[in-house]
Amino acid sequence: MSGSSGGCDNFNIKTHSITDDYIVLWKEKLGTGITGPVRPCIKKDTRERFALKCLMDGPRAHTEVKLHRLCSDHSNIVRVLDVYANDVLFPGDPHPKARLLMVMEFMEGGELFDRISKESGFTERKAAKYLRHITEAVYRCHSLNVAHRDLKPENLLLKNNSEDAEIKLTDFGFAKVDDGNLQTPHFTPYYVAPQVLEAQKYKSKQRKGVIQTSKPYTYDKSCDMWSVGVILYIMLCGYPPFYSETPSRHITSEMKRKILSGKYEFPEEDWKFISDAAKDVVRRLLHVDPGCRMNVQELMSHPWLTDAPDTVLQSPAVFSNKEGLEDIKLAHAEQLTQMRLPDVSITLKSINESQSIIIRKRKHRQNSQEENSAETKLKIRENDLKLKPLRDIIAYCIMPPKDEKEGMLNRLILNAVNSVCCHNKLLSILEQWSWDGEKFQTKVEKRKFAQQLSELVKSMTDVNPDESNS
Numbered sequence: 001m002s003g004s005s006g007g008c009d010n011f012n013i014k015t016h017s018i019t020d021d022y023i024v025l026w027k028e029k030l031g032t033g034i035t036g037p038v039r040p041c042i043k044k045d046t047r048e049r050f051a052l053k054c055l056m057d058g059p060r061a062h063t064e065v066k067l068h069r070l071c072s073d074h075s076n077i078v079r080v081l082d083v084y085a086n087d088v089l090f091p092g093d094p095h096p097k098a099r100l101l102m103v104m105e106f107m108e109g110g111e112l113f114d115r116i117s118k119e120s121g122f123t124e125r126k127a128a129k130y131l132r133h134i135t136e137a138v139y140r141c142h143s144l145n146v147a148h149r150d151l152k153p154e155n156l157l158l159k160n161n162s163e164d165a166e167i168k169l170t171d172f173g174f175a176k177v178d179d180g181n182l183q184t185p186h187f188t189p190y191y192v193a194p195q196v197l198e199a200q201k202y203k204s205k206q207r208k209g210v211i212q213t214s215k216p217y218t219y220d221k222s223c224d225m226w227s228v229g230v231i232l233y234i235m236l237c238g239y240p241p242f243y244s245e246t247p248s249r250h251i252t253s254e255m256k257r258k259i260l261s262g263k264y265e266f267p268e269e270d271w272k273f274i275s276d277a278a279k280d281v282v283r284r285l286l287h288v289d290p291g292c293r294m295n296v297q298e299l300m301s302h303p304w305l306t307d308a309p310d311t312v313l314q315s316p317a318v319f320s321n322k323e324g325l326e327d328i329k330l331a332h333a334e335q336l337t338q339m340r341l342p343d344v345s346i347t348l349k350s351i352n353e354s355q356s357i358i359i360r361k362r363k364h365r366q367n368s369q370e371e372n373s374a375e376t377k378l379k380i381r382e383n384d385l386k387l388k389p390l391r392d393i394i395a396y397c398i399m400p401p402k403d404e405k406e407g408m409l410n411r412l413i414l415n416a417v418n419s420v421c422c423h424n425k426l427l428s429i430l431e432q433w434s435w436d437g438e439k440f441q442t443k444v445e446k447r448k449f450a451q452q453l454s455e456l457v458k459s460m461t462d463v464n465p466d467e468s469n470s
């Protein structure tokens, strides 16, 4: 093990070897995730036990570390103590690889649902207490404008095995800064939803003091709230809200349909003793429209959190079926992947990121002629502007504004038909939805329509802008 030479742009990351300060128990593991095992380690000077997560060094790992550390100083977030940039040789690797080693507080009590499975007399009141801890963690993240985006039972750990142990949130591997502004110094947004622009305007008004209160809603944060709703539903009854009739270890199209339409039930036989207040929290969190979903502040002030009854719940018995519990976790993880998808599918790739062969060849040609010539940049920008009306429709369909106005969609479509360069292709999509030139004759499935338009936009951006006028 050696201190790594490169990639230490962050002054808080130590570059000397972790083994100077800690004894790492490389052969033991506390849990395993997609990034590999999390291992115990012991601080040499205090003999205290910690948990070590090893990440491949790269921009994603740096974001994880940065956002985890940013949120970390809170009683419901797993604390990050030290981060090392070291070259580490793992068995099977031909040579040492640059890694970020994150030392975290040791969560001795394990995962939330494993704990619940062992509880006798698990009540609504106890579930409400757990939910308070989870809500505090989400509040911490959202108030720092961080959306966690991977809120699932495996990432909710208990400090120890005592009765009053705190729950803490961990794993910021999908977290992102969510302040309604998609622009970062490294990425020019090819897509900005009208709602995002609205949020920016809102923020600027807040900054100028025109608006006093904060309105923390944005899409990614609302996904976290959806996750909290699913976790609460499972804590109350032992199974998830969106379950497929045909058991499968993978998310089925039936399940997807249910999630998209927000179809779930409170089956009478399992829910008849559960309070209306608890159901109210679930309903408000699982609202299908992200704009109408309860935000974290609203959740914090819901009376059920502090006034839940002592009704005994059946979830521990259901959780004791280990295979069933694994299925529940897997389904939740996959649902989260689906929820993060719109982020990817509607964010068009920048030219530098495009995988298209045509565009890569073109890039290569450009590079050899004149790197990033002003003319090329202008063309890309022009092409981008031409596609904006389509992106506005997609955004409208995915996240209709709260104050949706009559005929708004039709106006956006007319604007696009009159201005976009690819209007023949657009018209053929509109025909499928019986567009009569002014309005739709049949009901449009907005998500499907948005998907078709996304594909059209993608096809227009993955070709040479010179050719896109056809």
Ligand SMILES: Nc1ncnc2c1ncn2[C@@H]1O[C@H](COP(=O)(O)OP(=O)(O)OP(=O)(O)O)[C@@H](O)[C@H]1O
Binding pocket: 030, 031, 032, 033, 034, 035, 036, 037, 038, 051, 053, 078, 104, 105, 106, 107, 108, 111, 154, 155, 157, 170, 171, 173
């Ligand atoms: N601080 C900790 N103390 C004890 N165990 C931990 C700690 N952090 C993580 N673990 C265990 O390791 C598992 C994996 O950790 P983590 O979720 O951070 O890794 P990951 O590779 O990002 O996982 P995922 O596949 O969920 O993205 C956790 O589910 C938990 O069981």
